[in-house]
Amino acid sequence: MLKKIYIKNAKAKLFETDTIFNSLYPIDIQALAKRHWTPIDVAKTAADFLAIEPNTKILDIGSGVGKFCLTAAFFHPKNLFFGIEQRKKLVDIAKQTQLKLGLENVCFIEGNVMEINFSEYHHFYFYNSFFENIAGTEKIDDEVSYSLQKFNSYNIFLYKQLQKKPVGTRLVTFHSLENEVPSNFMLVEAKMDNLLKFWIKTI
Ligand SMILES: C[S@@+](CC[C@H](N)C(=O)[O-])C[C@H]1O[C@@H](n2cnc3c(N)ncnc32)[C@H](O)[C@@H]1O
Incomplete structure (x- = not known):
């Protein structure tokens, strides 16, 4: 029992600061x-x-090395967090970090968001993942090709998937240009000078 509490406290310390x-x-x-x-x-x-x-x-749309999913999973052990990520290297690192943290309510999927069946998930997190396709933006690496055409088609795909979701679906966007947010998602709160937005589907 004491050992369990010690491990939980030691783990919680890892989430105290970004550093x-x-x-x-x-x-x-x-x-x-x-x-x-x-x-x-x-x-x-x-x-x-x-x-x-x-x-x-x-679902985290473009989960990178899993920082959103892993943090969310630690603080919400009764929910399931999924991350879809196109770069294999980042998925591998996310999985290794998941092992270090001993979290079981997370699943990292390697692939393109266009392969995801959105009906399998209830709520969504989106950190402006398609922005790297815009010329002049800072890139993670040169492992993928970037284009305006990709930016547009990914946004249209996401918009259509979100539009099909039932009333009550929740979405959080971070640094988003909002091309992907259908008009029937209502903005319920905004923080950090409007960089972080909270939406609920109303119609
Ligand atoms: C800004 S990072 C955010 C990472 C993570 N969500 C987080 O919050 O820490 C965006 C990620 O989306 C991924 N991504 C971009 N387009 C994607 C696509 N079409 N399918 C899957 N992943 C994509 C990128 O490879 C990148 O790792």
Whole structure:
């Protein structure tokens, strides 16, 4: 019993600051954190909004090295978090970090968001994942090709999937241009100078 409490407290310490959490990742991945991975407090706030009841399935669209999913899963052990990510290297690192943290309510999927069946998930998190397709933006690496055509088709795909979701579906966007948010999602709250937005589907 005491051992269990000790392990839980030691794990909780890892989520206290971004510096501590990022140190779980390899050095090159840590260097990308400021620009590309969700800060711990944002992940926690977003997860609090999305995990409204137990057993809901929450998808991070473009999950990178899993920082949102892992934080959300730690603070909401009764919910299931999924991440879809196109870069195999990042999925592998997310899975290794999941093992280090001993979290069982997370699943990282390697692939393109266009292969995802949105009917399998209840609520969604989106950190402006398609923005890297815009010329002049900071890239994670040169492993994928970028184009405006991809930016548009991914946004249209996501918009259509969200439009099909039932009333009550929740969405959190971070740094989004909002091309992917259908008009029947109502903005219920905004934080951090409108960078972090909370939406609920109303119609
Ligand atoms: C800004 S990062 C966010 C990572 C993660 N959600 C987080 O909050 O820490 C966006 C990620 O989306 C991924 N991505 C971009 N387009 C994608 C697509 N079409 N399918 C799957 N992943 C994609 C990128 O490879 C990148 O890792």
